[in-house]
Amino acid sequence: MATALQLTGIGKSFDGFKALIDADFSVRRGEVHALLGENGAGKSSLMNIAAGLYAPEAGQILVDDNPVQFSGPRDAARHHIGMVHQHFKLVKPFTVAENIMLGHPLATGEGSHRKRLGALEAEIRAKAAALGFDIDPRQRTERLSIAEQHRVEILKVLLAGARILILDEPTAVLTDQEAERLLSTVHALSRNGAAVVLVTHKMADVKTWADRVTVMRGGRTVRTVDPRTVAIAELVQLTVGDSIALPGAEQRTRAPAGEARLTVRGLRSAPAAGRPALDGVDLTLHAGEIYGLAGVGGNGQSELSAALMGLDPAIEGSITLQDFGDLRAATTSGRRALQFAAIPADRYGIALAGALSVAENFGIGQVHDGRYGSPWRLDTKQMEADAKTAVAAFDVQGVRQLDQKAALLSGGNAQKLVLAREFGRAPRIVLAHSPSRGLDVRASAEVHARLLAARDAGAAVLLISEDLDEVLALSDRVGVMTRGRIVAEFEQPADRQAIGQAMVSR
Known part of the structure; x- marks a missing residue:
């Protein structure tokens, strides 16, 4: 197979810190090449250079065996390189279609803008249907959940006609079924001549879909192997350098859950366009318990988290805190004073000021x-x-x-x-939305250990995640949210198939 993209001896520094040191990577046409490494290993930096976002300080880039120097992402796109970033590059006030048009050939095509936008909306619906994504091309991006925004980024790259695809954590906020459809589509694209780079921390995805895997550590390329010939334990060892204890069913052993700490009844939001995002949520969080909330992104999870933290006061229903009472009049700062802790899904956009x-x-x-x-x-x-x-x-x-x-x-x-x-x-209530999204094995294990420790210290923890493995590993009870309400609850050990079925029920 011909080499589509090759990076050799790449060096890059940020603020005096050497992020990449003589790093090498190549991907061939017709293959899916996975890129593994801990957070901070240099994976995203290397791929950002391949996509034209950063300029290398040393080394060479070849596209189809021809040396290139990118002046920016548009220049890389002219070489048919497209990247889906872990942290999104979307214009929030624009609609889905308007965002996708920014990098689409129809942006400068013939006909009126309205006609071209209409044609693109039809393309988006067709591609979204093929991938199993539920996306409205006319919805404003600022109203979409993190999972929905991720789907928009994926559609944007695919519809722009990229033949060298770089996917940075593409399944981090997708359900099992969505991830399966996406990776199956990506695999088919590779077999039709595309070159695919899959930056991921999910070892199962690497074993199932990758033809080769390269491991990075400390800004350097460590090794390239055939994932079919190495065990997951060996890949983890190459990635982190030592073994990591992952939370499992045995770590759910604990004292029985305590009294009801937070009680939600009939929570309903004002309808923005059609059905309200929250449509009668009933939920009880107990002290000393992790309640895992599973579901396809965009079914009200983000709105529920915002309502519980006091970020969206325009709701009906009741939220009652033990030993306090009605929370509806309490501000966000007031809830923090009541020992609420929040871990938002968007760590750079909401949780931190960069x-x-x-x-x-x-x-x-x-x-x-x-x-x-x-x-x-x-x-x-x-x-x-x-x-x-x-x-x-x-x-x-x-x-x-x-x-x-x-x-x-x-x-x-x-x-x-x-x-x-x-x-x-020490928090009494923990609201954690996709807390390990895009994190490596070690960082995920540390985040999970903190959530388990908070539970064991008596906190009531609400874990919202599209990663069903994470929900099943940590939760004492599991709820499923669909179309703005919790439609099913399961005691542990829960039936994965039954949860999956409830997630796609209407």
């Missing part, structure tokens, strides 16, 4: 309670001292200085910073 420092992102959670003095005259020394202690306690790697921007942290370390802030004071 332009602020690590210390500021940590301390912002306690500014309103006066720990650092007045908001107009902060005690930055105390804030930095607390942040230093938390960074060490939660093993947040990549923090060279506390005043460095949080945006420079890798996904796993950014998530650990969020956990350090949210679990800095």
Whole structure:
């Protein structure tokens, strides 16, 4: 098979930190080549260079054996390279179709803009149907869940006609069925001559779909192997350098759940267009319990999390906190004072302010309670001292200085910073939405261990995730959310097939 894309001796630094050191990678036409590595190993940086987002400081890029230098993503797209990023590149006020048109040939085609947009909407519906995605081309992107936005990114690259596809964690927020359809489609594209790079942490996807796998560690290429000839345990060993204990059924052993800590009845949101996002949610969270909420993204999970945290007050129904009462009048800061902890699905867009420092992102959670003095005259020394202690306690790697921007942290370390802030004071309620999305095996295990520890300390934990493996590994009870309501509940050990069936019921 001919080599479609080859990167040789690539070097790249950020703020004095060497992210890539003499890194090599190649993908052939007709193959799916997986790229493995811990968060911060350099995978995304290397692929961002291949997609024209970054310029390498050393090394060479070849496309179809011809040396190239990209001036930007559009230049890479002219060489038929398309990348689906883990952190999305969408214009929130635009519709789905308008976002996809930005990189589509119809953007500069003949006819009126309205006619071209209509033709693209038809293409989107057809491709979405083939992939099993439920996407409205006319919906504004800002109203979509994280999972739905991910599907838009995938459609955007496929419809733009890319023949070298780079997929960064494409199944991180997809259900089993959606992931199966997507990877089956991607595999078929490769067999029709496309070259596919699959950046992932899911070893099962690598074993099932990849023809080759390259492992990176510390910005360097470690090894390229045939995944059919190595066991998952060996791939994990190559990736992280040592064995990782993953949470399983045996770690659900615990004392019986306590009293009802948070009770939700008849929660309903105002309809935006047709059916309301929340359409009569009934839910009870118990102290000392992890309640896992499974479901296809876009069925009200994000709206439920926002309502419970007080971000969306325009709701009907009741939310009652043990020993407090009705929460509807409580603000978000008021709920934080009541020992609510929140881990949003969008860690860079909502959980962290990338332009602020690590210390500021940590301390912002306690500014309103006066720990650092007045908001107009902060005690930055105390804030930095607390942040230093938390960074060490939660093993947040990549923090060279506390005043460095949080945006420079890798996904796993950014998530650990969020956990350090949210679990800095023992929470009574934990709202965790897709907490291990895009994280490597080690970082995922650490996040899961923190959730289990919070449960064991008596917190009531709501775990919302499209990753059914994560739900089954951590949850004491499992609920399924469809079309704005919880349609089924299961005690552990739960039947995976029954849960999957409930997820697609209408």
